[in-house]
Amino acid sequence: MARRFYTRLQRQLRQQGWRHTLASLYQRAQYRYRYLRDDVLFDKRYGVETRRIESAYLSQQQSDYLDSAEFYEPSRWRHFSRMLAHLSIQPSDFHFMDIGAGKGRVLMFADRAGFHQITGVELAPQLVETAQRNVQRYRQKTGSAAHFDIRCEDVAHFQVPAGNLLIYLYNPFRGELMQLFLDKLQQAQQGDRLIYVLYRNPACAELFAARRAVQCLVLNNEYGIYQVISTRR
Template structure:
């Protein structure tokens, strides 16, 4: 009963936020509806609005920090990140339809956001050049397998070019071993969400990795 009540309260809270700010992010869409279905891709569903607030402290973020959401969809985490004092927030999304919705969401809320430098990029992640100053990366299980491995390798390459601390916030971390296999990562935090149902499953979990 408590779990059901908490889930209902969370859902109503998210819908109230979307109504208040006039944004659209709370949908579940199969990728074949978007024309981007492929092996090791699942579906679009946004992470909880509270994910970043539960994994990042505002004190940890400065104007020197750059945030990237890979598979940014309708822009929910872009909007959440822009409420922090990041110097720049970037969303990278393959679907043109979701990208256009995200642009509209950012436009509707821009004046309320702390970070004003927001860049939305519509491209295949394998064609995206990751900036060497990115400091926080968000994944909501957007892709798996060789694509995920390649993105992690490219993130590590940025550390080689520009040594620094890099945080990866991974919602539903099904490719955790790929990150740990770099030999550069430690797990800084692990959160289990109320809606998680299966013990031992990565779904319903957020992990924060720190790479150096």
């Protein structure tokens, strides 16, 4: 392994020079550090398994919108906390929902952030079982008193609950299914309730922008933050 690394390093030095090679090595070391800090140590601390990317399960699911679904990839606390910091809200006043909850990592983030009512919606039964097991272990480690609800449910049949909502999306689906989901949020918004969406990796930002009932609060390459407003008069 050391010999292969040394050979690759020599080749990179010849092709790119010292400056680009050192920059590349720094970026690689930074990535490995973040992976260790945000993924490995998180799982080890709480006795859970959330860091492994999964995609094979998609072929086993039944849904009219399966072509719109994306594979599981874990969120990281630094992104989640950065997004949440843009909103001046009291977490205990909101129902937190992760749509496409995967293995439940963000549900645990929500508890750490102070949310009391926490719901995960996930299509794949395999991931739901993993998420439930992870949350159970997390609660044993932390003594959390939050109410966790992890549902195996197709978003196409999802009913938006009442009350103030903070919804988290890590690019769980695209296209027609995202349009349908936005329809549901728009139809559900009425009165004085608050609905915010934290959208990590906003691949469908143009669909949000096309909605008069969806106001963009923040948008960059990493995430978008939106508020769903009522357009009824």
